[in-house]
Amino acid sequence: MSERKQRKARPTPPAVYLVAGILAAVAGFGTVYVSFAPSDNGRQPKTVSAMSGEGDGAPASFKENAAAGPLAGLNKGAMAAFVVRPTPVPLPDFTFIDAGGNAKSLAEFQGKVVLLNIWASWCVPCREEMPMLDELQRELGGKDFEVVAVNIDKGGSDKARDFLAETGAVNLALYTDPPGKLFSTVKAVGMPTTLLIDRQGREIGRLVGPADWASAEAKRLIEAAIGVS
Template sequence: MTARKLAVTLSAILLAASLPAAAAEAPQNFAVLDTPAALPEISFADAAGQPKTLAGYAGKVVLLNVWATWCGPCRKEMPTLDRLQAKLGGPDFEVVALSMDRKGPDAVRKFFAETDVTHLAPNIDTSAQAMFTLGAVGLPMTLLIDRQGKEIGRLIGPAEWDAPDMVDFIRARIAAK
C-alpha cells in the first residue's frame, strides 16, 4: 500500500469514527427522510378499548408497525418486533404494533398467544383508517418516529427487526436525543 493510499484509508477511518452514533447506516430497504416529517393524526385503541394516539408517546422514539393477523409476512416478523421491544423497550423507545384486524382485540390476543409475543401491547384500528391516513401501500408497513412525533423513515414490507444491523440503527436513533 502506498503512503497516499494509507493516508486516505486512515483519513476515512478517522472520519467514520468521528461521526455521531445517529449516522449509523440504515438497513436495506429502510427509507430515511432527509428531514423528519410531520405525521397526520391517527387514532386507535388499546386491548381494553381505550382510545390512543401517537401523541401519547411524545418524548419516546417509536417504531410504529402497521400489521394484521391475516398478513403472512406480518405474522413472520411479529416475533422479531417482540424481541426488539424486549431488548430496547423502555422510557426512551417503544414498538407500537398497530393491528388492522376488524375482529378486534380478541384476534390480536389470540395471535400473540399463538406466536409467544409477550412484550408488545395490543393496539387495534378495526376501521383500518390509520393504514390509509399514513399512506400504506401494503402490510406490513413500519415507521420510525422521533421524540417530537415526526417520521424519520419507513420500511414497506417485512424485516428482521432484531437483526444486529437493525438494532444498531435504532439504538443510534434513540441516542440522538
C-alpha cells in the first residue's frame, strides 16, 4: 500500500473528536446565549465581554443614569441579576384572567408598585421561587404593592391552581394567561421572568430567572421602589 493510501486509512485519533466537540459546544453556547439574551434588557456585561472580546457591553450613559437612579446599588446579593432601567419604560397595557374568569389589565393596578412574575407549572425554577414570592406578598403586599404572578399554561386554570396549592402559595392571587401572549408582550426571554413596575405602569427593572424574593435584598429593592414611585 502506498504511503498516501496509508495516511487515508489511518483512523482519526479520539482526541481530535474530543477537541472538535468542545469547540462546537462553546460555539453553540454562545449562539444560544445571544439568541435568548434580552435585546433591550442589558445582557450581563462581563459575560458578553468574555464571549465577544468587546468592552463591558453597557454604554456609558446607561451606567451613569442607572448609578444615579433611586434603585442604584440595590441590585446586589440575591438581587444581583436584577437589571435596573436607567429611566422608566412605558409598557403596553395587557390583560390576563383572574380566578373568577374575569379579564384584568395592567391599568387596573396603577397607583401600586407591581412585581409581575411570569411562570408555568412545568418550570422547575418557578416551583422553587413561588414560596418566596408568596412570602414577599405576605410581608409587603397591600395598598402600595402587589405581587402579580401570571401563569401561562395552556388549557385553563386548574394546573395553576394546583401548583399554587402544592407550593403553599396562599397569599398570591390566581392569575392566568392561557394564550401566552403576555410572554411576548413584555419581551420575556426565559422562565421565570419578573418585572418591577412603578405606580404609573412603567417598567423600572427586571430579572430573568429565579431569585430569592423573600431575601433582605429583595425587600430593600421593593421598599425603595414603593418609596420613590
